Amino acid sequence: MDQVLNQENALLLTTVRKFLEEEILPYEDEVDKTGEVNPELGKQIEKRAKEIGLFAANLPTEVGGGGLDYRSMMVLEREYGKTSHALHSWIARPTEILLACDEEQRQEFLYPCVRGEKRELFALTEPGAGSDVMGMKSNAVKDGDDWVLNGSKHFISGPCMPDFAIVFAVTGEDKTKRGIRKRITAFLVNRGEKGFDIKEGTKCVSYRGYKTFALNFDDVRLSKRTVLGKEGEGLKLSGKWLGMGRIWVGASCCGKAERMISLASEWAADRKQFGQPIGKFQGIGFRLADMAVGLRAADLMVNDAVDKAENKIMKDEDAAMVKLFCSEMVNKVADDTVQIFGGMGLMEEMPIQRLWRDSRLERIWDGTSEIQRHIIARSILRPLGA
Amino acid sequence: MKILVPVKRVIDYNVKVRVKSDGSGVDLANIKMSMNPFDEIALEEAIRIKEAGKADEIIAVSIGASQSQETLRTALAMGADRAILVVATDDVNQDIEPLDVAKILHAIVVEERTDLILCGKQAIDNDMNATAQMLSALMGCSQATFASKIELAGEKIKVTREVDGGLQVVEVTLPSVISVDLRLNEPRYASLPNIMKAKRKPLEQKEPKDFNVLVKNRLEIIETNEPAERMAGIKVSSVDELVEKLKNDAGVI
Ligand SMILES: Cc1cc2nc3c(=O)[nH]c(=O)nc-3n(C[C@H](O)[C@H](O)[C@H](O)COP(=O)(O)OP(=O)(O)OC[C@H]3O[C@@H](n4cnc5c(N)ncnc54)[C@H](O)[C@@H]3O)c2cc1C
Secondary structure (H helix, E strand, C coil): CCCCCCHHHHHHHHHHHHHHHHHHHHHHHHHHHHCCCCHHHHHHHHHHHHHHCCCCCCCCHHHCCCCCCHHHHHHHHHHHCCCCHHHHCCCCCCCHHHHHCCHHHHHHHHHHHHHCCCCEEEECCECCECCCHHHCCCEEEEECCEEEEEEEEEEEEECCCCCEEEEEEEEEEEEECCEEEEEEEEEEEECCCCCEEEEECCCCCCCCCCEEEEEEEEEEEECHHHEECCCCEHHHHHHHHHHHHHHHHHHHHHHHHHHHHHHHHHHHHHCEECCEEHHHCHHHHHHHHHHHHHHHHHHHHHHHHHHHHHCCCCCHHHHHHHHHHHHHHHHHHHHHHHHHHHHHHHCCCCCHHHHHHHHHHCCCCCCCHHHHHHHHHHHHHHHHCC | CEEEEECCEEECCCCCCCECCCCCCECCCCCCEEECHHHHHHHHHHHHHHHCCCCCEEEEEEEECCCHHHHHHHHHHHCCCEEEEEECCCCCCCCCCHHHHHHHHHHHHHHHCCCEEEEECCCCCCCCCCHHHHHHHHHCCEEEEEEEEEEEECCEEEEEEEECCEEEEEEEECCEEEEECHHHCCCCCCCHHHHHHHCCCCEEEECHHHHCCCCCCCCCCCCCCCCCCCCCCCCCCCHHHHHHHHHHCCCCC
16 A cells, blocks of 8 residues: 655655565575574674664664654554564564663663664463463562572564563462452563573474574572562553554554565466456456455554554554454455465465465464454453443 | 755656556656656765765755655755755646756756766656756766766766777766766665654755746657557477577577
8 A cells, every 4th residue: 555654754665675675585485495594694684774774763762773653663564564574573673661671771681682782582471371361370489689480481482592581470469359360570581591491492384484482490590680660560561562562563464465465466467267367357356356455444454553652542452453453354365365376376486375374373473363352342341341 | 075966756667657548648647756766876976975075065956846855855865965956847747858957957056066966867757868968068067978987086087988889988077967877886775864864954945937947848749659568478498499480480590
């Protein structure tokens, strides 16, 4: 979709497109086939991203970031969505949660991330606690001035072996109106800490080459300085930024859908059967029309959420609606694109099957579609006392 | 030294061009427009000269409809220091002809006292390849066209030109107009910090009458046609078959 962009964002779009064309798209096939990003390639993307100013563009200039607002970040994330996390995640956008660091923590964790000297992981999910975050078992117990952390995490993802992880763990219980509630705290845990084991997890067929890690904590002793934000406020902290993360998933789904629609349209105009381009058959033409409408609606939802976020009135359900609609849309588009390509859509040499596999993850991570619906339904019913 | 770089807003080179149904020209409605690629190369060269400490200021100029402002913002984001927009028409479909463009540029050169003018060899929309030559004639100064290499040494510039069948090296003395060819350099794209900075760089707006130029087109477009559609190719299975086809079907050997 040609969006109405101001001049800076139009320039930004040109820059990010050229960047992807030169630094990322040429490597997509190889990375997907081998399931690996050569670390040298990763470093090269990182270096070029720094030169051009795309590195850490999401963080405020006060901490050394690019200081882009949400609308500009939307432009970037939408373009990144056209390609693989395995590659574009080397253009780091360090998690905004790190802005909760105090000055001493900023020196050790935030600034090195902005400079590209360190990489973080965001470790919430556990083998026994995926959608059910509150089912979390990892826990930290106070011992004198220190905390002692035990438990495990999995599916924790990033482009490469991290330097530290933001680990969420239970640190107690609160009695609330709705019963007992776990207190959850975020810790900054350095790799190499005694008792902290980190391994590459099993390989994922979406975004091949993007790594997931399994983390294990066995009596890891942490000083009180490693608490990020306040004790017991871990989820409040992550919730503050997870909403935006869901908007970026939405924007990237729009980018991916745009790429597939353009491939599908060209194919439908070129490929002839029964003596005419297949796009001329209503069965295909109408499908393309629906794909285009789906994308348009999704783009408008992302833009609307960005407006709301800029005006600080975005609610959890707004983000949930965007995440739900855009991720379902891109999967419909992916399936339709495979259908329009016929057998060719499933051939390894074609990017279609890759985009189709990549799309699938979007309905799962950052909260499954079911969980998004749960959030939306709750926002409708709770005010009615149900 | 100041360098002047004229930049034109043209249809993006990636866009599939469509002829208007009445044949009066190319359909520009809702079409992506960009800086003329040859002008990008000229600007890149100017920036490199400045980065090498051999120029103090780069002025980008665009002459056309007010939308050309976008092209100038791109130039500023790439590295031009300031920009002059000359609004010469309110119709995006109107092409300002080379002579009027050259006259306006000449007036700016005089006003700004620029010694070096770096232009694209032609605009990819009308392929005129005339503005640089006309400007140099109006200025009564040296010119070097189709540059694929530019080396500055004081008042002298050594320019390698791409000519039919090879390269020619000429030496010109400042002031000079140089038109650049495709292989001179690879233009950079704007970095984020420069995009942000471009917002604050000065962009002056003028009209042809400020330079005592009356814009009037001398050419009349009678007809515009799509190029003939290319026939689908065929695959041959052997060299012998290829030779046979070239001999008997194509009749070229
Ligand atoms: C490649 C990849 C990268 C990831 N990166 C990270 C990361 O960096 N950090 C991180 O913390 N996590 C990460 N995750 C984890 C991801 O967020 C979880 O996979 C996701 O939240 C779902 O959890 P689950 O896989 O355990 O599925 P489950 O929670 O077991 O869900 C299985 C199915 O049950 C459904 N379901 C569950 N509860 C309900 C309910 N109440 N109502 C209706 N249906 C329900 C789900 O929707 C789903 O369809 C990543 C996952 C993957 C695959």
